[in-house]
Amino acid sequence: MITYYDPKTEPAVNQSADLSKDLGTPPSKSTVQVSVQIDGVDIVVPEGTSVLRAAAIADINIPKLCASDNLEAFGSCRLCAVEIEGMRGMPASCTTPVREGMKVQTQNPKIATLRRNVMELYISDHPLDCLTCPANGDCELQDMAGAVGLREVRYGFEGKNHLDGATDSSNPYFSFDDSKCIACSRCVRACEEVQGTFALTVEGRGFDSRISTGQDNNFLESDCVSCGACVQACPTATLTEKSVIDNGQPDHSIITTCAYCGVGCSFRADMQGDKVIRMVPDKNGKANQGHSCVKGRFAFGYATHQDRITSPMIRDNIEQDWREVSWEEALAFAAKRLTDIQEEHGRNSIGAITSSRCTNEETYLVQKLVRAVFQNNNVDTCARVCHSPTGYGLKATLNESAGTQTFESVMQADVVLIIGANPTDAHPVFGSLLKRRLRQGAKLVVADPRSIDLIDSPHTKAQHHLKLRPGTNVALINALAHVIVDEGLEDVDFIQSRCDDASFQQWYKHIQDQRHSPENTMEITGVEAAELRAAARLYASANNGAIYYGLGVTEHSQGSSSVMAIANLAMVTGNIGREGVGVNPLRGQNNVQGSCDMGSFPHELPGYRHVSDESTRNLFEQEWQVSLDCEPGLRIPNMFEAAIHGDFKGLYCQGEDIAQSDPNTQHVQKALSSMKCIIVQDIFLNETAKYAHVFLPGSSFMEKNGTFTNAERRISRVRKLMPALAGKEDWQVTVALAKVLGYEMNYEHPSEIMDEIARLTPTFSGVSYDRLDQLGSIQWPCNEKTPLGTPIMHTEDFVGEKGKFAITEYVATPEKANKHFPLLLTTGRILSQYNVGAQTRRTANQVWHDEDVLEIHPNDAEDRGINDGDWVGIASRAGTTALRALISQRVQPGVVYTTFHHPLSGANVVTTDNSDWATNCPEYKVTAVQATKVDEPSQWQAEYAQFSQRQAKYLKNKNGGEVAKT
Amino acid sequence: MSDDRLKYVVDMANQIALNLLHGKEQQQCVTEISHHINRFWAPSMRAQLAEAASNDNYQLEDMVILALKKIKNDQ
Ligand code: SF4
Ligand code: SF4
């Protein structure tokens, strides 16, 4: 029963260019057209197109098994045989390209007999349990048997066969039933060509060919990263999702967007009623083109996890049992507290934090609540702690706070420079696309203190790994620019025509100085001058040079300088404004771009317009019918500081877990404990909720309508798959809170919120749900001038202006290693977990990473008597925690590394308050620490474990337990 | 006003100055610092910085002192 569907979202799933049909082989990129005749039908297709694909385009569907249009043709099954005038025999149509004037016959008795014989051979070695097979109804083998009219199998099952093949169920999400495998190798090719992992091989020859995960491993122990590409490619039930085996085939599908990382993959949610059976990457999805990673593809079970809290709760103080109450009571309680605080402590004593996990519409409403109802600008977002330097740095140089390209653009890059990013772990679908380009011959330069997978993985090797010391990005990027200028590699035409001359001249003089030379910065960065010079030449001399960067650039005391230095580098080489080039921030969470676009920063209204701009303010004042504050509000770290000093008392925190994700945990805890009213809106009782007085249950991405904007500025629809478990979608909660605070927000549907955003924001003026449904997705700016959106930015100018070079002097971080703290800790992510882990820890992804560990170089481990798996105490100037050691050559001597996916790891107990000079983005990537062997958790960990136990008890007592004693 | 609180804004302002003072004339540098503080800091933080500037216990960079003067003059 699907009565909860909103009429406005249907028929949303039908998108303009439907790529769902499998045309058999990939498209040809040729611009030369050739005419062919297939079964008497004339068709014109690009040269190089296969006969199979040409026929499919004309809706002549030749049977096939080993071919799929996302894989290079292999020609092994012979089912697609055709007759071609002037050619001998019956060639495979999947491996035969069209020629001008070619005449093809796809059907005649001879062809039919051949196809039946082929199918008969397959079926004679295949279990005939179709009725009880999990793929029944979704099996290409079954379909092809029907298509070729197979009626009998003459060979029987007595001879040699594979029917007793074993099943490998080691992967938590899919199984491999060898007895059903037809050795078509689609899975092997998907793993190689689509995913780029090369985890599978065909072992043996002829009849003995079997699919193997190599070296007698099962799937779980192999190199497989569980992306699911092979499962999707498999035409039989051999590789099948366990959720399909358990539940049966889905009965309908809805297109939506992944709620994990900034790639923003589009998915087809395959459903039974309101239950999601599986998520299949959408071939129409322009960000992912039918590919996925383990998180979006499989790790969605958290949405219905038993830990979900679906009733509002309140309590007077944080050492009290929670009390489950109605929405009305919870909202009234929250509103009274906020009002009382403002009366006692002033208008600026409360604020809110929006989340990059929430939709554009939700973040827009939270900032509206703050500005229009709280009557201040104390709104900030979790982008503060990740990509706020991108917003600042790109606006200052390129005049727009966003990346410049599509992901697909990388397929035209000749040299790719990756700085402080680890795409195969943090942006896996983009990582796969990049690997495909590298296999085609593009060159790779990686600047990272740690050896990421891309540097040396099957069939891809980085030409240069600039293994810099943590915290020296600016010195390194300046040195690259110095080489370009020093060796005359700049693009003079681009600079003259597209860039501001005064800023260029000033920058040119600055960067020419010998202190920026690789020889002179070597001491700072630790990177060999010759290697750096070679990398600079490679990037500067490429036809198309593209830069991709991540949190390894932004989360530094000079994050903003690094971003501006990157923009300088792209401008000085003319690598902006066309396919294959650009400055590409790889955003962490799904809607980082969107939450920034929606006015979540305390100094900006939606569309990055400063609150002091009177005409912009007037626009919003008229629409919202209130007067607005013209002064910037507090950023998150400023809120904490003000809380500790008694000036900031109330916080509405939607979908963000600041207690775990923000640096210097003890400082954050002190700030949270100092407030009188913390309202947490989330799907789980997260770490921040342990300090909360009001808990408003949130809705997962499956339970609501809205939009996310990915790292390409691509706005995509999130569609409601099931009713909100708590009875309200997140946007409705904010509307209700505004109402009890005395302000009416009148929306019937999130599409109306988007209409308001479009009315008020020039870069969004052409965006509407109708247009999104028509186009599938839209990259902003989308307005009268660009009604279909803007895939590539800055093709003619920099938003009406010239590009501005910025002087970016290297200033060493105050966070220095010394004899007490001799190691530098840097942090990052892992493929299977996501951010604070609240979602992925509640899925089977735990099997790959159930605790955070400390990577330490063998020399540093040996010096300290640390062995693999030992508990290691990590002490910094901020605090102490303990993790197990993982001895690894990935980190350089003097550097240690960890992740922050598990709350008790306390990675952020150690990180400090140091932050980016321009934006206060925390310096997660550089913390001076000492590591010593210990045999118990740190004091913080012990105390936090006790605190968490108490909070669990308060939750358990939510329906009327005693008031707890502290 | 507690010392910590003022030290916090002083450190932030000094860090801004340290990052903006290179490769430019003093006037440009002062303008950029004052612009940055006006554009991104809440008024309460600007007030704390002004308070710190009048207190000998805090070491403000020269450029920050000039930027504060400019902010005051421009008001
Ligand atoms: S799930 Fe992905 S990585 Fe694993 S074997 Fe299949 S295609 Fe390869
Ligand atoms: S597992 Fe599936 S895709 Fe792979 S060879 Fe066997 S039948 Fe083909």
Ligand code: SF4
């Ligand atoms: S790459 Fe990112 S958006 Fe795509 S499926 Fe994985 S987590 Fe989701």
Ligand code: FES
């Ligand atoms: S589909 Fe062409 S040979 Fe298999």
